[in-house]
Amino acid sequence: MYKYDSYDQAMVDARVEEFRDQVRRRLEGHITEDQFKPLRLMNGLYLQLHAYMLRVAVPYGTLNSAQMRMLGDIADKYDRGYGHFTTRQNIQYNWIKLEDAPDILADLAKVEMHAIQTSGNCIRNTTSDQYAGAVADEVVDPRPYAELIRQWSTFHPEFSFLPRKFKMAVIASDTDRAAMKLHDIGIQIVRDAAGELGAAFYVGGGMGRTPMIAPCINPFVPIDRMITYAEACLRVYNRHGRRDNKYKARIKILVHELGKDEYTRQVEAEFAHLLTQQIEPPLAELERIKAQFAEPPFEVGIADTVDRSDPDFALWVDNNCLPHKQAGYIAATISLKPVGGIPGDASADQIRLMADLARDYSFDELRVTHAQNIVLPHVKKADLYALWQQLEAAGLGTANLDLVGDIIACPGLDYCSLANARSIPVAQKIGQRLAVKQQEIGELKLKISGCINACGHHHAGHIGILGVDKKGTENYQLLLGGCEGADTSLGQITGPGFDEDGIVDAVEKATQFYLSQREEGERFLDTYRRIGMPAFKEAIYG
């Protein structure tokens, strides 16, 4: 894992003092709320429905146990005993006092964490593959490249007042587990025929009110030019992205309006110019970072089997664990989606327990996934049963990864001031209704957003749900056929919306229809793609 040096530490320490000063100036009336708002947002502090909300960055979703424990302690000390893991691999707290916020940042800085640029019109936390460093299908561990981007994007002097927020993701395998093509910039680290590393740039993807899949604008930027190329992409956007309408200000609109070819031409011209400016960190810096992501000291020659005699445990293993590149190990996902629970929420005690389990069973490492779960990436198979028993006892043993109960949901109108409808109650009702059938249904990614901003990724759900405000009451639109990953597709709206109970019924009908139509080995998405919207529509509305 990346370890701060004195430079990194000084940076976050200075940020704490800067924010302390900004809060003081706001509380003393030297700056207005309009002037303070962008400052607090760049420290991840929102004013939400019930209080201030603080979003803490978890760079590329990776945490050590001391960091995770601090997240639990913050939940107790400054919030109301819980936190919410988000679709951008971060964590947010819902009940923060403005006057406490600088102290929270100071506590975070003690464990090499921060809330820098977790909101605002700047480059946000860079996300990555939650199984990085653990799976066999990656070209390299993508996280050192994400860390390089983290440092480059932190307090970037030119790109702190962009037309709109800017989200990047970095992966390094063909199996895209980070929804890379649905980001402002998605980077896939690849190897060319000569074995050289490079970065494929996908620019202009995103969800929100105008969902778009990012086109590849350059399939191979040499790795020692990746930062310069990113700078060129951002400069073209900063100069020419629309600022007249916030709903058209994301880079996807610029790429769409200019056309991929013209945008690429401008980027390449800017890139050629920037190469003369020597802004690229040297490869020695990449090597320095890479050394900190060295493999943990795996044991070799250990048992590569799991005792499956406990059927509940076997079910959890089958659902929640992924093969590891190292014989004798496995990557285990802790579901934060208990039946009837709040997707992504974890209590302070649960957070601290997960920290302890990472220390005891996973070389001190955890990952936050964009599906709002937690991964212990390197668990010895021989330890798996003991691990599961502790998870089970703490309400963290739900066996439903990628099943219909593993719902992504934004906080919705229960917490969020932008929301039009509540997301969580819908997730709870669907989870309860389909709990007994989810194993039979198999992989089904269901995603719920409480407004068109799409924090709940509804466009990318095999089943997506979008909450809207219909004359003052909550209404829910149903989408089918969305998918993230290598074969990214955007969901299509089925037809008229539903009330809260109606949307639960509609989802159940869609799953029943799928079960009646599926052919051998087909997932819900496969069946939908084969037979199409009209048949599903008939089943749902007919």
Next chain:
Amino acid sequence: MAEVQFRFRDDEPVADPGVTVDAFGEQTNALAVRLEPGDEPRDLLPHLDRLRLVEVNFPSFGDGRGYSAARVLREAGYIGELRAAGEVLVDQIAFMRRCGFDAFAPEVPLDPADAEAAWSRYGEVYQPTTDGRTPIWGLRHGIGRRG
């Protein structure tokens, strides 16, 4: 037009008001230009030898195009005064200096102590710009920057 509150240059300030980019191309004796967010800074590159003041207007602090304009000019070798005008707030001025601004004419004057704190807050920086500061990766690996 607001007065210059901070200036990090020793040369005599240009007294001329900045003309628009369009007018500047035609008035061959003009020394000063005023750049609006939508203007193309590269239109000025053929005239860098006679240009002594570029005033970049920030009609609202959230419009960050002026940061790119400043870097484009500095990267092209412009050495005259680069002045930030308009809604220039204390929490933006450190970024502005990194992008090449060396004079500040905020609409609402800044508290000098707050401004000083803003400029000295961060001892080191992650990114190289034309301001000559060695980025952190340079310090880590003993690679200096120009300037």
Next chain:
Amino acid sequence: MKILTGNDLKSGAVTWWDGVQWSLHVEDAVDVGDHADTILAREQAARRVNAAYAIEAVKDADGVRPAHIKDRIRALGPTVRPDLTLKPADPGAGDWVI
């Protein structure tokens, strides 16, 4: 009736204008008639409230009920965590929101 709501600047808590000061309880909210803008400008300038705005509400036997669900959720708390609302002991509190 027209009532005023906002958040406490320091704590972020949801507050309602009761005619004299800002209360945590929506049932204390008073009709401000045509004076919304004046009160909002004065109170925000004095930093006694933040991000405040005027909303429509009705007064009935149960008290003051904001017209929009968003403000009813603000008045009570998250419907999915009754334990964290202003009325944790009232099992029917969530019904008032819907």
